[in-house]
Amino acid sequence: MNPEIEHSDPELPADDQAPAELMTGEPGVVIDRSEHPISRRAIPENVLKVLYRLHRSGYRAYLCGGSVRDLLMTRTPKDFDIATDAHPMEIRRLFRNSRIIGRRFRLVHIIFQDQVVEVATFRREPERGAPVDEGETEDLLITDDNTFGSPLQDARRRDFTINALFYNIADFSVIDYIGGLEDLRLKKVRVIGDPDVRFREDPVRMMRAVEFASRLGFAIETETYDGILRHRNEILKASPPRVSEEILELLRRGWSRGAFRLLVETKLLEPLLPEVHRAIVDDRAPYFWKMLEVLDRTVAAGRKISDAVLLSVLFLPWAVDELEAEEKRRDGKMRIGEVIIFIRDLIQPLCARMALAAGTRHQIEQALETLWRLLEPPNERRAMFRFVYREPFNDALALLELYALSSGRHVDQFRQWSSFAQKVRRAEGEAAPTATKRRRRRRR
Numbered sequence: 001m002n003p004e005i006e007h008s009d010p011e012l013p014a015d016d017q018a019p020a021e022l023m024t025g026e027p028g029v030v031i032d033r034s035e036h037p038i039s040r041r042a043i044p045e046n047v048l049k050v051l052y053r054l055h056r057s058g059y060r061a062y063l064c065g066g067s068v069r070d071l072l073m074t075r076t077p078k079d080f081d082i083a084t085d086a087h088p089m090e091i092r093r094l095f096r097n098s099r100i101i102g103r104r105f106r107l108v109h110i111i112f113q114d115q116v117v118e119v120a121t122f123r124r125e126p127e128r129g130a131p132v133d134e135g136e137t138e139d140l141l142i143t144d145d146n147t148f149g150s151p152l153q154d155a156r157r158r159d160f161t162i163n164a165l166f167y168n169i170a171d172f173s174v175i176d177y178i179g180g181l182e183d184l185r186l187k188k189v190r191v192i193g194d195p196d197v198r199f200r201e202d203p204v205r206m207m208r209a210v211e212f213a214s215r216l217g218f219a220i221e222t223e224t225y226d227g228i229l230r231h232r233n234e235i236l237k238a239s240p241p242r243v244s245e246e247i248l249e250l251l252r253r254g255w256s257r258g259a260f261r262l263l264v265e266t267k268l269l270e271p272l273l274p275e276v277h278r279a280i281v282d283d284r285a286p287y288f289w290k291m292l293e294v295l296d297r298t299v300a301a302g303r304k305i306s307d308a309v310l311l312s313v314l315f316l317p318w319a320v321d322e323l324e325a326e327e328k329r330r331d332g333k334m335r336i337g338e339v340i341i342f343i344r345d346l347i348q349p350l351c352a353r354m355a356l357a358a359g360t361r362h363q364i365e366q367a368l369e370t371l372w373r374l375l376e377p378p379n380e381r382r383a384m385f386r387f388v389y390r391e392p393f394n395d396a397l398a399l400l401e402l403y404a405l406s407s408g409r410h411v412d413q414f415r416q417w418s419s420f421a422q423k424v425r426r427a428e429g430e431a432a433p434t435a436t437k438r439r440r441r442r443r444r
């Protein structure tokens, strides 16, 4: 616990509470504590401390974004973000354990032993020039968003109505400027404002719509959906690292199958990853969907799957197709050395386009190459040992597991490798203490 933060009483004295009104003269609905399910018990102590200190110092202190949405749905939030009218330097002065971060928009991180609480000053969408004539395609891409604003403006610049709710620590009420509560009730992902503008400003919002819909089991509201259909090709204008991170977010957290179904349905996948799209569309690779299902179950069970395996799952149907086509062209099966060169040449341009880190690209290459090696297990046990000890073995085995369980292909090879690896690890476990002893003795 940080000594800088005094222990605050979660029950604020009556005279410390702000009246249950917005005080900004802005239109908005205030939902009283008795009419919503958010309990302070569900908010981490450090987050409450920051909210209380801001409030006591005379600032507005709201929980915002995904945390309010998730708490209202009685889900556990991933992180708790705070919005306030205090400026970054003022926040900085209030918390010695804080630092200002970000070049474009300055946020304050308040650092606790086991948690970082992010506090942002209310901001608004940047000013734009005069509206252009219809038919003209003005470039709306946001390049500067460093403008402070009011709570209403801050709600309006957010992406979806369900992500624009505030929880006010002053009176424990929920503030809804945009209609997010109604959309939570209707289970709808609705973009705030005009989809034509909002998706052109930031095309990644289209992927986020898909993410929230599949993650929460919501529908994408009609105008939002049509907006995606109209602007899907503009996803190519978004920064590749951000898009790749969003793709990983779709694969990582247990809702990949629904998300990729929606990416196909909204036709976003086609511009995003045309090679993957070609390989899986029209049920060309039924095992791909099964593979995502198994992946989602694996992740939900708490097993950590590396980014390289996640992306390899995505690339696999395409790689299999391309290899098969190449073998047809050559009129014969390729040797493993040829397969490896072929896979490298195949995935390098895609990894470059996705701006993946060199390390990740290398791991994907290794996982896919090793997968093909595993499909033809060597006859000799010594050669098998060498495999198990090589770095990409675990990734390749995880990939083979997903592939075999989903396609029904290569199940024998998977079983053989899996039991061999288990035996090796067991033997390693038994041998380990002896090895340590020996090393100690030598040192003496």
Ligand code: ATP
Binding pocket: 064, 065, 066, 067, 077, 078, 079, 081, 157, 158, 159, 160, 163, 164, 202, 204, 205
């Ligand atoms: P998660 O639970 O995954 O963290 P989240 O809703 O908190 O979901 P974040 O990416 O953490 O999502 O963003 C926090 C908040 O910032 C969002 O709830 C939303 O209000 C706003 N936001 C994030 N990305 C955008 C964007 N591209 N355009 C507009 N607002 C955004």
Ligand code: MG
Binding pocket: 065, 066, 067, 078, 079, 080, 081
């Ligand atoms: Mg968040």
